[in-house]
Amino acid sequence: MSKTKTLPKLHSDFSVDCVIFGFDEGELKILLIERNAEPFDKWKALPGNLVKGDEEIEEAAERVLYELSGLENVYMEQFRTFGGVNRHPQGRVITVAYYAIIQSSSQGLHPVTNYAKDAFWWPAHDLPKLAFDHTEIAEAAIEQLRYKLKHEPIGFELLPKEFTFSQLHHLYEVILERPIDKRNFKKKIMSFKILTDLKKKQTGVPHRAPWLYTWNHNKYEALKKKGFVFEI
């Protein structure tokens, strides 16, 4: 018998949890579910699931998001792994946490599974008690989001494809929790040259109609290659 054949078989049960951010009604929201199985039956929780034996971790995170929202190709990033010894009542289950950023939170969710019907948006600044260590995970994700917002152009991912300058401005003020000068903010964003002016105005507003913009992702990627760094 060769040496390698005598090696013990190893096995992992581990999960992914997703902190899915949306921005709606002028505030940052997180998608929660109500569990309908033990452990923590009936508790609110982050969407998550065990990772299958033949599944890449990121695939699993994408699956969780897809089942809940019908969305694919969304901004998603692994940010930390949580593995407290007693975090899971069924044994040692570590969880790899991802955060995702999706557009237009109230509309546009097309859940694919049954259990997703109980998903709902919750204001990020006022989270309820969550199952497992999900409160800690969600808070870490919010911190991470704030950080990213300052250093990468991810704010656009939270807005509809066509958005106004005020929407973007508000988003930054709300998530970073500080006032930002409107004119200076516009100058800075414009100087990056990563927005396309759609040359059309929003309609149906009871005041001066604002111009619409869209984010030019390709242009950003091109600039980034040349060493450009986004900073607010």
Place this chain on the structure above:
Amino acid sequence: MSKTKTLPKLHSDFSVDCVIFGFDEGELKILLIERNAEPFDKWKALPGNLVKGDEEIEEAAERVLYELSGLENVYMEQFRTFGGVNRHPQGRVITVAYYAIIQSSSQGLHPVTNYAKDAFWWPAHDLPKLAFDHTEIAEAAIEQLRYKLKHEPIGFELLPKEFTFSQLHHLYEVILERPIDKRNFKKKIMSFKILTDLKKKQTGVPHRAPWLYTWNHNKYEALKKKGFVFEI
């Protein structure tokens, strides 16, 4: 029988891997070991180990570092979890990767275990082929280190307690791989007021003796609380 009692038992075998950085002979180095067990017997690898059932992940990373170096209370941070389906020949073993930064790499290692005797420093810019997916892990850690070096005062952790300005300057130039103006760099670092001037000079050098400084960790923490952000 209550519902909870029927839940299946879950179990994880997972590991930590540590990318331990040192700075010596004017270059960035990584601590490697040569494995003396299957799988990947005789291969060079990152130090790492399975996490015990009742052990916190961070504890496990600290244990790995301690066994190899005798060091505790070292700058260490989890940076990503790697879980490719086929990364481990014995089954699905995901690994939580940490990087650590230690002072004065060539001296000062006091390994605690036997297997650590085969640990050695290797230049970070010229890594050999490593076991498992360790090459990918090490490269991700180097990228992370560069990033951190620009945004947090971790350069000091790589230097001896008492260091000269040139040492610090070199360290930044070498790790960031670009020339940095000596005078401007000094002005910037000094403006942060996180160094203590030891008012004594290095001795035994065949040229003008440089002043020695030490990093004032407490002062940095105090400033950070007031909103100060370190940026190079």
Place this chain on the structure above:
DNA sequence: GCAAAAGTGTTAACTTTACACCCATGT
């Protein structure tokens, strides 16, 4: 006295901040 690295200041270019009024639209 020479080789080696340490130490030091000024100016111009650029970036950031502070700040207030008029404009377009719907009702």
Place this chain on the structure above:
DNA sequence: ACATGGGTGTAAAGTTAACACTTTTGC
């Protein structure tokens, strides 16, 4: 015509970048 939010420019302050020579020490 008025209420609502949209849109715009300038000047002062602060920061960053470029740049070269003199000093100290050991041999």
